[in-house]
Amino acid sequence: MKLLLKIWRQQNASSKGKFVDYPISGIEGDMSFLEMLDVLNQQLIDKGEEPVVFDHDCREGICGTCSLQINGEPHGPDRLITTCQLHMRMFKDGDTIVIEPFRAKAFPVIKDLMVDRSAFDRIQQAGGYISVNTSGNTVDANTIPIEKTKADDAFNAAACIGCGACVAACKNASAMLFTSAKVSQFALLPQGRVEATQRVLSMVRQMDLEGFGNCTNTGACEVECPKGISLENIARMNREYLMASVKG
Amino acid sequence: MGILDSKVPSGPLADKWTKHKNEINLVNPANKRNIDIIVVGTGLAGGAAAATLAELGYNVKTFCYQDSPRRAHSIAAQGGINAAKNYQGDGDSPYRLFYDTVKGGDYRSREANVYRLAEESVNIIDQCVAQGVPFAREYGGMLDNRSFGGVLVSRTFYAKGQTGQQLLLGAYSAMNRQINRGKIQAFNRHEMLDIVLVDGKARGIIARDMVTGEIERHGAHAVVLATGGYGNVFYLSTNAMGSNVTAAWRAHRRGAFFANPCFTQIHPTCIPVSGDHQSKLTLMSESLRNDGRIWVPRRLEDAKAIREGKLKPTQLKEEDRDYYLERRYPAFGNLVPRDVASRAAKERCDAGFGVNKTGEAVYLDFSAAIQRYGKEKALTSGLKDPDGETITRLGEEVVEAKYGNLFQMYEKIVDENPYKTPMMIYPAVHYTMGGLWVDYNLQTTIPGCYCAGEANFSDHGANRLGASALMQGLADGYFVLPYTIGDYLSKDIRTGKIATDTEAFDKAEADVRGRLQQLLNARGDKSVDYFHKKLGKIMWDKCGMSRNAEGLKEAIEEIAALRKEFYANVRIPGGMDEMNTELEKAFRVADFLELGELFAKDGLHRKESCGGHFREEYQTEDGEALRDDKNFKYVASWEYKGEPKDAVLHKEDLVFENIELKTRSYK
Numbered sequence A: 001m002k003l004l005l006k007i008w009r010q011q012n013a014s015s016k017g018k019f020v021d022y023p024i025s026g027i028e029g030d031m032s033f034l035e036m037l038d039v040l041n042q043q044l045i046d047k048g049e050e051p052v053v054f055d056h057d058c059r060e061g062i063c064g065t066c067s068l069q070i071n072g073e074p075h076g077p078d079r080l081i082t083t084c085q086l087h088m089r090m091f092k093d094g095d096t097i098v099i100e101p102f103r104a105k106a107f108p109v110i111k112d113l114m115v116d117r118s119a120f121d122r123i124q125q126a127g128g129y130i131s132v133n134t135s136g137n138t139v140d141a142n143t144i145p146i147e148k149t150k151a152d153d154a155f156n157a158a159a160c161i162g163c164g165a166c167v168a169a170c171k172n173a174s175a176m177l178f179t180s181a182k183v184s185q186f187a188l189l190p191q192g193r194v195e196a197t198q199r200v201l202s203m204v205r206q207m208d209l210e211g212f213g214n215c216t217n218t219g220a221c222e223v224e225c226p227k228g229i230s231l232e233n234i235a236r237m238n239r240e241y242l243m244a245s246v247k248g
Numbered sequence B: 001m002g003i004l005d006s007k008v009p010s011g012p013l014a015d016k017w018t019k020h021k022n023e024i025n026l027v028n029p030a031n032k033r034n035i036d037i038i039v040v041g042t043g044l045a046g047g048a049a050a051a052t053l054a055e056l057g058y059n060v061k062t063f064c065y066q067d068s069p070r071r072a073h074s075i076a077a078q079g080g081i082n083a084a085k086n087y088q089g090d091g092d093s094p095y096r097l098f099y100d101t102v103k104g105g106d107y108r109s110r111e112a113n114v115y116r117l118a119e120e121s122v123n124i125i126d127q128c129v130a131q132g133v134p135f136a137r138e139y140g141g142m143l144d145n146r147s148f149g150g151v152l153v154s155r156t157f158y159a160k161g162q163t164g165q166q167l168l169l170g171a172y173s174a175m176n177r178q179i180n181r182g183k184i185q186a187f188n189r190h191e192m193l194d195i196v197l198v199d200g201k202a203r204g205i206i207a208r209d210m211v212t213g214e215i216e217r218h219g220a221h222a223v224v225l226a227t228g229g230y231g232n233v234f235y236l237s238t239n240a241m242g243s244n245v246t247a248a249w250r251a252h253r254r255g256a257f258f259a260n261p262c263f264t265q266i267h268p269t270c271i272p273v274s275g276d277h278q279s280k281l282t283l284m285s286e287s288l289r290n291d292g293r294i295w296v297p298r299r300l301e302d303a304k305a306i307r308e309g310k311l312k313p314t315q316l317k318e319e320d321r322d323y324y325l326e327r328r329y330p331a332f333g334n335l336v337p338r339d340v341a342s343r344a345a346k347e348r349c350d351a352g353f354g355v356n357k358t359g360e361a362v363y364l365d366f367s368a369a370i371q372r373y374g375k376e377k378a379l380t381s382g383l384k385d386p387d388g389e390t391i392t393r394l395g396e397e398v399v400e401a402k403y404g405n406l407f408q409m410y411e412k413i414v415d416e417n418p419y420k421t422p423m424m425i426y427p428a429v430h431y432t433m434g435g436l437w438v439d440y441n442l443q444t445t446i447p448g449c450y451c452a453g454e455a456n457f458s459d460h461g462a463n464r465l466g467a468s469a470l471m472q473g474l475a476d477g478y479f480v481l482p483y484t485i486g487d488y489l490s491k492d493i494r495t496g497k498i499a500t501d502t503e504a505f506d507k508a509e510a511d512v513r514g515r516l517q518q519l520l521n522a523r524g525d526k527s528v529d530y531f532h533k534k535l536g537k538i539m540w541d542k543c544g545m546s547r548n549a550e551g552l553k554e555a556i557e558e559i560a561a562l563r564k565e566f567y568a569n570v571r572i573p574g575g576m577d578e579m580n581t582e583l584e585k586a587f588r589v590a591d592f593l594e595l596g597e598l599f600a601k602d603g604l605h606r607k608e609s610c611g612g613h614f615r616e617e618y619q620t621e622d623g624e625a626l627r628d629d630k631n632f633k634y635v636a637s638w639e640y641k642g643e644p645k646d647a648v649l650h651k652e653d654l655v656f657e658n659i660e661l662k663t664r665s666y667k
């Protein structure tokens, strides 16, 4: 396959970026999207140029590090996968591919395609935990039976990998899907109920402080989410928030 | 035993840990506030240790190279975590878990450590459930279990195919709680490039801010390394792209002994290599061997026809298939330990029975399981005389509920539907049992430098059983290290803050700068990846699934030569005082190029086969590993003396008081 890549290059957070064209050939369908970028980078290094910087680590769709906007879609054209799981067989010979970083005010660019998502960590630090000591003096696990459907729903919410595609997909750059996934996981479990009120208030407050936009229910986040995190979580968080605001 | 003192407490096996905990020195809460601890690595081991240490009252600084602690490679663990809960009532106990682990490790691990691990396993599950980890449950609301290789009980807890993710997010949430309390300061996108010793004790690290390129000094009363495994010395492995040995290797160069570097686990069920562009390998969880049957064609001509695309696996009749694991190991069948399963696959492929284009793949087939589950489901849903199609559909649904995400992952990569045609799999480098030598307290041979998780050597001997790395990481992190380190720190309550404007830090920083500059100055014409791939090929061909003296000797020479070429000819664009991903890679590969040589040296010296270390010269008539307990029942612990080839061997004799040494048999 021969392709034309239009890639966002930006030296650092304070410099202005621009698109640069890179024609590339010899790409095979079995390559992953990131392996295609490896090929490009190898060529750039051989020419003595600086390689394109992008975030990645596990390359199997679980760490949530990779984060590209490909032809306008976070994680590219395929569904329920991350960029590292996208394969070149999704493209055709002669295609032009536009590659950008995830765009959001709360995700400033670090270099080229790499962005700073530490805002997500701060939302979790505001309350995304159960306040239990980790020294091992807990009750036997099976003394807390949990209905299977509840446990499964909690698991499904907990499957979020914190990639930020939901934010990048949203025209308001809202972080509701991400935040609601964590709030839901704990809201669904008896262990998490104890601090539910405080948790949702703190996490939502932090989310707003970080400069994420409001949710206007367009649902673009759910479509692009690689882990199929459902909009129901946002509805649940809204309920939790309302209840908490009344109480608190 | 010479200078290696394992500090294993005396007394009966089952009482050692409790007794030890009662006897070690404690630091009172007021004093803990004046003590700083650096934890490098925020995977299960580091994340759990950081959270508990902070909870106990110490001031903790954590470091990781990813942009968030949540992304450490523990996140990728799929299958599950062991614990001797005996919820299934199938006769499990801490003793049995201990026994299985020592036997699975081919009698090359330390009894007391393994027993402690088995004991603590029970607490891990309680702890994680309290934290809100959503483990799989049965309809009655109780926790569910599955089986893993090398054992005859069902003791593996899991969260679909994302157990590591859920456990790591649990540890991350515990860390977040402490960050919110101001007890942990997290330095993400920071890479440790050296450890700093003051008067022989670990007192800090030199780290590089990967965003700005700034070199930083951090002082502390103790340093914990929980930096994961070094499987990426093979270039291709199931590890994350950034997984590296640098932290451990730098400590090794400053005095920490490196134990059993050649003990590497090659995992039997990974997606085969598809071409030269391959950047990493993807694991298909061992849990699949609960239901998948492994086979190759019985006849060479069928294998050839399949490779050429003239025959499909589904067209091959039952009697034309060789379920070689079931044939060779009737007692354990498809659930033999990993080292055994991997070698058996290699043996069949080397003999010409491989089933993909390159001849390096075998089948993992779910059709029998789909039929079995389908019939069961039809019965329980009250369907009388269901037709074949219905049975298949129902069976596929059951299999999807169990392994859906793995099947999806497979389909995305290989572009074939594993419900309809068997998966193709091949062994790949997965885990490293070797690592920094630690005593019972998890302290390395550098006072004040501790090591936890995959980075240490301690619990898995020559082969790790499935679902026991997560167990070890969390046991080390939550329940062992936070207490044993107190014994050491109790002597430090009057030390005061560790200053970093001292000669020791000056020198360490200058060293790091010098090394980075040296790499940049080479200005050669080959990329870092070029050298990493070359190293990987030497390792895979000569230090991989089977090894022999000749190959290992060649590897030693070739790696040393490659290292020389690397320093002369590597090309790194950009500079030091900015984000520079090539420079990061170069620093890691430089250390792999030293470790690789020590790895081969260790493999050469160990003239026996045990666990993952298979020396062709030492095998039984039917090709099984031939251990030599008389001469090699020890931990090989290497002291750094300049070049890897000059490393000096120290032996820690392994004493087995509670388990009789036997030839491992899974027949």
Ligand SMILES: Cc1cc2nc3c(=O)[nH]c(=O)nc-3n(C[C@H](O)[C@H](O)[C@H](O)COP(=O)(O)OP(=O)(O)OC[C@H]3O[C@@H](n4cnc5c(N)ncnc54)[C@H](O)[C@@H]3O)c2cc1C
Residues within 6 Å of the ligand: B040, B041, B042, B043, B044, B045, B046, B063, B064, B065, B066, B069, B072, B073, B074, B075, B076, B077, B078, B079, B080, B081, B082, B163, B164, B190, B191, B192, B193, B226, B227, B228, B229, B238, B239, B240, B243, B244, B246, B247, B283, B430, B431, B452, B453, B454, B455, B466, B467, B468, B469, B470, B471, B473
């Ligand atoms: C694909 C896969 C599946 C697995 N499945 C299972 C399973 O089902 N059950 C099981 O028990 N085990 C499994 N394992 C093994 C298990 O996941 C690992 O052994 C374990 O998670 C390692 O944890 P750790 O905390 O020691 O290290 P890691 O989780 O690897 O963490 C290492 C940490 O160190 C940091 N780090 C490394 N170097 C530096 C440096 N120089 N400076 C700063 N920070 C650094 C990293 O940023 C990271 O935070 C699996 C492994 C893989 C690869």
Ligand code: SF4
Residues within 6 Å of the ligand: A159, A160, A161, A162, A163, A164, A165, A166, A167, A177, A178, A181, A221, A224, A225, A226, A227, A228, A229
């Ligand atoms: S909700 Fe989905 S898209 Fe958003 S961070 Fe989580 S996994 Fe990524």
Ligand code: FES
Residues within 6 Å of the ligand: A055, A056, A057, A058, A059, A060, A061, A062, A063, A064, A065, A066, A082, A083, A084, A085
């Ligand atoms: S690199 Fe880990 S999810 Fe893509």
